[in-house]
Every structure is written in structure tokens, then in C-alpha cells.
Amino acid sequence: MSPPSAATTTADAVVVPPGVTAGVAVFDRQAGQLTDVLNPDLQFRSASVVKLLIVLDYLWERGPAYDIPAADRARLEVMLRSSDDAAASYYWDHLGGAQIIDRMVERLGLTHTDGPPTTHPGFWGYAAFTAGDTVRIYRYLLDRAPAPVRSFVMGNLHQATRYGTDGFDQYFGIASVFDPAFSIKQGWSGFTSPTAKTKVAGVDLTSEALHTTGTVGTDDRTIVVVYTLHPNGTSYGKAYTDVTRLTRTLNVPGGVKSPGSWLTTSGSGVRVRSAPNTSGGVLGTLPAAVDVLVGCQKKGQLIETPTRSSDWWAYLPKYGGYVTNVYVGSGGPKLPGVPDCQ
Incomplete structure (x- = not known):
């Protein structure tokens, strides 16, 4: 060839x-x-x-x-x-x-x-x-x-x-x-x-x-x-x-990039759940400190840790589920620039 x-x-x-x-x-x-x-x-x-x-x-x-x-x-x-x-x-x-x-x-x-x-x-x-x-x-x-x-x-x-x-x-x-x-x-x-x-x-x-x-x-x-x-x-x-x-960064003709915001996670063994609460089924576990695509965020169960707390959850379209904002990004409880889920 x-x-x-x-x-x-x-x-x-x-x-x-x-x-x-x-x-x-x-x-x-x-x-x-x-x-x-x-x-x-x-x-x-x-x-x-x-x-x-x-x-x-x-x-x-x-x-x-x-x-x-x-x-x-x-x-x-x-x-x-x-x-x-x-x-x-x-x-x-x-x-x-x-x-x-x-x-x-x-x-x-x-x-x-x-x-x-x-x-x-x-x-x-x-x-x-x-x-x-x-x-x-x-x-x-x-x-x-x-x-x-x-x-x-x-x-x-x-x-x-x-x-x-x-x-x-x-x-x-x-x-x-x-x-x-x-x-x-x-x-x-x-x-x-x-x-x-x-x-x-x-x-x-x-x-x-x-x-x-x-x-x-x-x-x-x-x-x-x-x-x-x-x-x-x-x-x-x-x-x-x-x-x-x-x-x-690649030039990929015909490729459609998934919409959303790229944010870095913290923590190890962070679970992606089917709903914005710990009762939601576990859909997967994120590799430690990895970039994820966030489509929107939704209010749900309050999660508290020694350093952060939030009742907002990030929706990850590639997983079809939610991760608490406690482990996404580095700002406050709600992710800046990320729309609310409709």
C-alpha cells in the first residue's frame, strides 16, 4: 500500500x-x-x-x-x-x-x-x-x-x-x-x-x-x-x-466534538452515579485526577468533606451520570460557566 x-x-x-x-x-x-x-x-x-x-x-x-x-x-x-x-x-x-x-x-x-x-x-x-x-x-x-x-x-x-x-x-x-x-x-x-x-x-x-x-x-x-x-x-x-x-488538538475531518466544559477532578475512586445523590446506582469510577467533560450541573444531595461541600452535581455525558461537585473543578460549590441541567 x-x-x-x-x-x-x-x-x-x-x-x-x-x-x-x-x-x-x-x-x-x-x-x-x-x-x-x-x-x-x-x-x-x-x-x-x-x-x-x-x-x-x-x-x-x-x-x-x-x-x-x-x-x-x-x-x-x-x-x-x-x-x-x-x-x-x-x-x-x-x-x-x-x-x-x-x-x-x-x-x-x-x-x-x-x-x-x-x-x-x-x-x-x-x-x-x-x-x-x-x-x-x-x-x-x-x-x-x-x-x-x-x-x-x-x-x-x-x-x-x-x-x-x-x-x-x-x-x-x-x-x-x-x-x-x-x-x-x-x-x-x-x-x-x-x-x-x-x-x-x-x-x-x-x-x-x-x-x-x-x-x-x-x-x-x-x-x-x-x-x-x-x-x-x-x-x-x-x-x-x-x-x-x-x-x-487534532484536525479530524468529520469528527463531532462532544459539547461541554473540560474540568479536572480530584480525589481517588470517585464514583459516577445515575442520579445526583449517593442512592443513585454506580455507573463507573473515575481515574484519579482526570479531565472530564461536564455537560451541565444539577442540584441534589449535599455532600460534605473536611475542606469542601456542595449540593450541586456535575453531569458527565460520556458516562451518562453525575459526580458531586466536591470532586470537580477547584472553585466553589457551583461550577462557574456550567449551565444548569434542564
Whole structure:
């Protein structure tokens, strides 16, 4: 596959938060060109983005009927929708490990993708990917793959769950910024056991990595790929916020940004509830100190802490629920500039 033409090729077009290393490629399928690009050939450890190649390799040999046994279908669906690691490990072992990468590199014409280092043969998340090659993977899926393959893979990416099976909130980046039409295959690595930086063949294997990839807009108009590495010891909430802030600066044709005000939360384990009170069902838990999109605010149960109190609750449209204003923003009980919910 020939490289796409680029309308914008300067790093100035992408705003990268301080301390973050990023590789970015945004491809407008309608115009046939890149709208933003930064370090497109810089290799990052793929984390869970490699699951795209795992599922494509599995489907490649299924034949024209593409019959997927029920057990495999269930396993692949949870791997794509909820980034299940056990499923990825199962197919990595059964399909030949790094041979998956070798086969897919040749089939898709990838130019800067490698399997994990020989020192870590079972670590599928250590496969080296680039933003440029990830655009090529999505272009194959959307423009060249047989219809059953495209329907299965993209259909599941459009139904990605908010939380992975490991409990991590995967609605950062693309999923936080755009509404309503998007698909995602996210990746995260290094947040549970940060260690000193190690590089193998130029690929950083241990710095905290957080990647958002997928499509935005009607008919998957624009492919968005953002790979990032963060300073050692960065919290998940901080990386989540930095990736989302970077994604908000991108030129994404066809993308509709969700309306509202971006505010930073405080506290850890803050719960999002179905109603503005502690009797409302828990819809999710926020990563610590993360940017959230607030659509409006509503009066509800008074919440008091040693330093703050409020009977106003912020409505988070991306969660479909409420968080007490005690843990949103840094001002008084009511959020300035945020409208009341009607």
C-alpha cells in the first residue's frame, strides 16, 4: 500500500503535553490525505493495539465463509471490545507467536512493524508499532478487507466497552473527545508496575504507554492514531488526561466534538452515579485526577468533606451520570460557566 499524501506534515500542528513522547497520524479517507502527522515512523511498544493483527491473522485462514466457531467468536469479541489479555495470549500461543506479526507485515505491506524482541518472545504487547503502519492496518480493514472481516472487526470496535476486562477505563482520547460515531482499539502498558526505562532495539519497553487508535465520523471517515510514552511513574489519570488533551488538538475531518466544559477532578475512586445523590446506582469510577467533560450541573444531595461541600452535581455525558461537585473543578460549590441541567 503506497503511503498517503500529507496535507499537514509539521509537528507544529500537534500539541503534545510536556514530557510526553508521541507518534501521531490522522488520515482523512474521503480526501485521501493525512491532516496531522508527527513521528509517523517512530516505534512504540504496541500494548493491546497488536490485537488488531492477531484477529486479522486468525481470520485470514478462515476461507470465504469466514465461519467463526462460537467459542472463538466469544473470545475474539471480548478481546476487541474489552481488550481482554487472556484472549490475546490464547491466540498468540495457538497461532505461532511472533509469526503472526511476520505474516501480517508481509500481507499488509507494513514497513516499520516488528515482533517482540527475542528476549521477550511471549510478550505480544511488546510488538513494535508505528502511527504510520497503524493507519495502513485500518486502511486495509476499511478499504480492502473482505466484507465479513471488516464487519466483524469494525463492528466490535464500534461497540468497545468503557472498561477493559482488567478494570482500566479505556474511554480516553478518541472516545472522550468525539461523539457519537467512533470506533476504538486502545492500548495501555506499564501502569501497574513502573520500573526504570529499558530499551531493546530502540523500543522503550517500560515507560508508561497509552495509545488511542480508531476511526471518527460517519462511515469511519477519518482514521486517528496516537501513540504516547510518559515519564516513568506517571499515573494512569495523568496519562489519560494528556492523551485526551492531545487528541482534542487534532484536525479530524468529520469528527463531532462532544459539547461541554473540560474540568479536572480530584480525589481517588470517585464514583459516577445515575442520579445526583449517593442512592443513585454506580455507573463507573473515575481515574484519579482526570479531565472530564461536564455537560451541565444539577442540584441534589449535599455532600460534605473536611475542606469542601456542595449540593450541586456535575453531569458527565460520556458516562451518562453525575459526580458531586466536591470532586470537580477547584472553585466553589457551583461550577462557574456550567449551565444548569434542564
